[in-house]
């Protein structure tokens with residue numbers, strides 16, 4: 574063997590050893606019985622990944638939602654969804670926190686789910702039942718988190734139907750159960766949180782220093798009719814129209830002048846509002862349409878009081894746009910499990926054409942700060 578070919582063989586052998594060592598150090602992916610549909614490259618575990626809009630349910634909630642749906646005389650888009658929520662695989666995945674969910678999280682490299690009771694929470698129930706199921710759900714959620722403190726955090730459920738008891742439950746859920754915020758599924762019986770009777774809920778959130786995540790549901794009955802012909806009342810358009818409206822109603826109501834520290838989280842890249850900043854600000858400053866007098870422009874409140882998540886919008890142009898107009902400190906990663914796909918969402922953000930430091934903020938650092946989740950590996 575000549576000197577040069579000997580060297581070549583030596584170098585190649587060394588490379589082979591290195592490749593083998595690298596293969597050994599790669600974490601073995603746990604293959605679960607049920608795969609999600611997306612088939613991207615296996616995500617590498619370079620980031621702590623906290624997914625912040627992840628749905629969960631207790632059997633009592635699903636049963637009560639089904640009861641309401643079965644008793645309803647007319648088509649109701651939220652109640653229509655109840656049929657799917659009560660059918661596998663959605664039902665099985667919503668109720669699970671011990672098996673399949675952890676398997677899919679591991680497969681996608683997701684460290685933690687921020688769990689919240691699936692839409693519409695307890696907001697379609699009569700008041701007593703709503704209060705009872707919210708409390709039961711919060712207790713169970715706290716147990717799940719106690720069992721898996723590194724895999725789960727959670728948002729409290731409250732019944733806006735009774736604002737005073739919602740405030741009491743928020744205090745219990747945050748101070749005693751150590752939950753990380755509260756979720757409200759947009760309108761309650763056609764009413765929005767900008768109404769004065771709901772302000773104690775917002776005041777409590779500000780005082781407790783926890784965010785209110787406003788999660789979508791279908792448009793309230795008074796604006797639902799034009800959506801019906803093509804069933805646009807669902808997530809294709811109606812959810813975002815409903816929830817974006819809710820966010821804007823809060824902004825123009827003056828609630829953020831009353832509670833400047835109030836934090837609101839919107840999913841789905843801000844439910845369309847960031848895209849509309851220019852026109853909202855221009856109209857708010859050029860036409861007096863008899864709206865309440867507030868101190869700041871709409872976009873200024875949004876940039877001060879709102880955070881957004883990427884849930885369900887795995888699209889790089891929208892992400893880059895939101896980073897440009899909101900800043901990288903206000904955007905958090907979310908999957909929207911089990912309604913959308915874990916692997917696709919993770920791979921999408923890994924592949925995003927943004928700096929590594931920004932990715933870390935969106936994957937976990939911002940969520941750790943906003944939801945007061947302890948930092949971890």
Ligand code: MN
Pocket residue numbers: 626628788840884909912
């Ligand atoms: Mn969701």
